[in-house]
Amino acid sequence: MITPEIIEIKTDVAVIGGGTAGLNCAMAAAESDCDVLVVEKANIVRSGAIAGGIDHFMAYMENGEDWDSREAYLGYVARVAKGASNLKIHEKVYCDELPAAIERIESLGISLRDPRYPNSQDFFRTQSMGQPGPYWINFDGKKLKPRMAREVNRRGCRVLNRVQVTNIFLHDGELAGFTGFDIRTGDFYLIHAKTIIISTGNTNRMFRTQNGNPFNLWYCPANTGDLHRAAYDAGVELANMEYVRMTIVTKGFSTPGFNAFFGMGCKLVNSLGESFTKNYHPMGDKAPRNVMVWGALQEIKEGRGPIYMDARHLSTEDLDHLFKTLGTDKDTLPDYLAAKGYLKDGAMIEMTVSEPMQARPSELCGAGIKIDENCASNVPGIYAAGDAADQMGCLHMCTAGGFAAGKAAAAYAGTVTKHHPVDMTAVRDERERVFKPLGRNSGLHYSEFENVVRIITSDHFGPIKTELSLNAALEKLDGIDGERNNLRATNLHELMRCHESSNIHQVAKIMAHAALVRKESRFAPYHYRADYLETDDDNYCGLIGISKGADGQAQTRFEPLEYPI
Amino acid sequence: MPAVISQTKCTGCGLCDLFCPIDVIHMEGDVAIMRYPDECWHCGACRLHCSKGAVTFEFPASMAGI
Numbered sequence A: 001m002i003t004p005e006i007i008e009i010k011t012d013v014a015v016i017g018g019g020t021a022g023l024n025c026a027m028a029a030a031e032s033d034c035d036v037l038v039v040e041k042a043n044i045v046r047s048g049a050i051a052g053g054i055d056h057f058m059a060y061m062e063n064g065e066d067w068d069s070r071e072a073y074l075g076y077v078a079r080v081a082k083g084a085s086n087l088k089i090h091e092k093v094y095c096d097e098l099p100a101a102i103e104r105i106e107s108l109g110i111s112l113r114d115p116r117y118p119n120s121q122d123f124f125r126t127q128s129m130g131q132p133g134p135y136w137i138n139f140d141g142k143k144l145k146p147r148m149a150r151e152v153n154r155r156g157c158r159v160l161n162r163v164q165v166t167n168i169f170l171h172d173g174e175l176a177g178f179t180g181f182d183i184r185t186g187d188f189y190l191i192h193a194k195t196i197i198i199s200t201g202n203t204n205r206m207f208r209t210q211n212g213n214p215f216n217l218w219y220c221p222a223n224t225g226d227l228h229r230a231a232y233d234a235g236v237e238l239a240n241m242e243y244v245r246m247t248i249v250t251k252g253f254s255t256p257g258f259n260a261f262f263g264m265g266c267k268l269v270n271s272l273g274e275s276f277t278k279n280y281h282p283m284g285d286k287a288p289r290n291v292m293v294w295g296a297l298q299e300i301k302e303g304r305g306p307i308y309m310d311a312r313h314l315s316t317e318d319l320d321h322l323f324k325t326l327g328t329d330k331d332t333l334p335d336y337l338a339a340k341g342y343l344k345d346g347a348m349i350e351m352t353v354s355e356p357m358q359a360r361p362s363e364l365c366g367a368g369i370k371i372d373e374n375c376a377s378n379v380p381g382i383y384a385a386g387d388a389a390d391q392m393g394c395l396h397m398c399t400a401g402g403f404a405a406g407k408a409a410a411a412y413a414g415t416v417t418k419h420h421p422v423d424m425t426a427v428r429d430e431r432e433r434v435f436k437p438l439g440r441n442s443g444l445h446y447s448e449f450e451n452v453v454r455i456i457t458s459d460h461f462g463p464i465k466t467e468l469s470l471n472a473a474l475e476k477l478d479g480i481d482g483e484r485n486n487l488r489a490t491n492l493h494e495l496m497r498c499h500e501s502s503n504i505h506q507v508a509k510i511m512a513h514a515a516l517v518r519k520e521s522r523f524a525p526y527h528y529r530a531d532y533l534e535t536d537d538d539n540y541c542g543l544i545g546i547s548k549g550a551d552g553q554a555q556t557r558f559e560p561l562e563y564p565i
Numbered sequence B: 001m002p003a004v005i006s007q008t009k010c011t012g013c014g015l016c017d018l019f020c021p022i023d024v025i026h027m028e029g030d031v032a033i034m035r036y037p038d039e040c041w042h043c044g045a046c047r048l049h050c051s052k053g054a055v056t057f058e059f060p061a062s063m064a065g066i
């Protein structure tokens, strides 16, 4: 085992996770007088969800059409994300910030204009996911992440790359600091901060995948709920944790592409060649994502699988653009489609349902740290943004809401006169905990442990669940606590993975606890209780808040949400 | 194999290692090595930053074959 020196750094605002949201947080906080530090597990130039590019930004644009107004958009949120999205927070972190977010992206030299024609000044807008009109702006975001990283550097933020944050420390119930280690050098850091913004994405690698490789995922495998777990242990309340998110992906390769396929007019068909989505929702292939996934699961279950993406009716121009934009979103998807032999003409691409993951049930909310209208959690000094927060997710909200969180956290830091002290005994204990797997000669390898977690979660709530299945999952997950505390690593890369696996395991328990309490089904199959099949708005239209009680056990509470329709 | 690095084309600039979001490429001496091929996310960041055209993608049977 190694026992490195404790390297101490002081900052006003620390952003944990330099992904899409985190970099927007940093840009905003840098506009204040605060010192800003970004701590990132990889390198902010290409880390997180949009490392390889992105191609859709959701926006209403007030262009005079009925569907294109703020009111119509909020009506859409109320319809599609009912029971999970808090409209007041949504307005504050998204609507109020939207025009500035669009301007900011373009000011970085990333055009949001029609990617099909050079120098176009028009937006190319497409419709899917239950939208009342074409809210998706299709654009070329291949360079968005590096440009944001450059801007964060230009604004004078300090950046610690390749540091995995491991735990949060409070003083008298308020934030004092956090620890992390460098995954290449083993340096151990204690960061004293007046405020932190947690923007570490959702939790992946938690469920079985279509081909057995836990890293072949739709979402970023480096996001493993590290800070969901750390925040929960520090007393932070989480919400929307019961939802298991899935999508439609190409068979053999889990990637995004849903917006592109359906936005460009593709049809999902079963193995009889029948378009089936209208059987599940009047909007057919333009239905909300969860309904499409539900329909696909039923077709497969009832023997009409495999399913296919039918692009045969698209014009040559649209097909060309479809294949191009698929590669903008997922750089290697065109290579894969070529390797599979799918020709652009007459393509019937075999699809399937992706692996489940811990994340938001809709593109109009989030899942994770429960935030208020100022992006603050219940613990003073701890803020959250992006996929790690319960009211944010997707590019549009991570960009707009990330900025809102950065502003609010910096304003809070401005009111804190001095840093709270951190208990150094606790920090030394944490250092010992962090490096312990390196000193073990026995114990499970992280991959073996993680596989056990995935079998339990997939069998018991991936995605279908009942009271019995959830209780059994919790019993089994508790039953491997001993193995989790005895993981073995032979180098720093494996050490990082050990902590990731351990966090995945603990977030899985939080999910199962939250899912037990929601005795209804909502956003099926994302929360599908086989023992409570109906959506029960009278009792469950709202958030399940989950936090760690004084006895160490999960405690939950229900917070109702109201909608005008 | 996922991202495959040509040892003859690689000039050792280190950018693929620096920017891989999953920490699967490591420099060994003057060349980049795909150290954890099973953990590759196929995000393409390594290829996007390789000016030598040294990175290509090969999809294993567990992906392209199913």
Ligand SMILES: Cc1cc2nc3c(=O)[nH]c(=O)nc-3n(C[C@H](O)[C@H](O)[C@H](O)COP(=O)(O)OP(=O)(O)OC[C@H]3O[C@@H](n4cnc5c(N)ncnc54)[C@H](O)[C@@H]3O)c2cc1C
Binding pocket: A016, A017, A018, A019, A020, A021, A022, A039, A040, A041, A042, A047, A048, A049, A050, A053, A054, A055, A056, A057, A058, A163, A164, A165, A166, A199, A200, A201, A202, A218, A219, A220, A222, A223, A224, A226, A227, A256, A259, A329, A330, A385, A386, A387, A388, A393, A394, A395, A396, A398
């Ligand atoms: C391939 C892909 C394509 C997508 N396409 C679209 C699209 O077209 N339109 C759309 O609206 N949405 C899209 N999405 C969703 C959208 O990109 C995400 O919701 C959004 O980027 C998430 O931003 P985030 O900052 O919350 O998380 P991320 O950008 O993933 O950032 C999280 C960061 O935290 C870091 N991190 C994790 N753990 C730690 C730790 N312990 N310590 C330090 N750092 C840590 C990670 O390395 C990462 O950099 C796509 C997602 C993917 C994966």
Ligand code: SF4
Binding pocket: B005, B009, B010, B011, B012, B013, B014, B015, B016, B017, B031, B032, B046, B049, B050, B051, B052, B053, B054, B055
């Ligand atoms: S980016 Fe290309 S040239 Fe540079 S180290 Fe990687 S493979 Fe070699």
Ligand code: SF4
Binding pocket: B002, B003, B019, B020, B021, B022, B023, B024, B025, B039, B040, B041, B042, B043, B044, B045, B046, B047
């Ligand atoms: S494709 Fe992405 S995950 Fe795979 S080696 Fe390249 S940068 Fe790393």
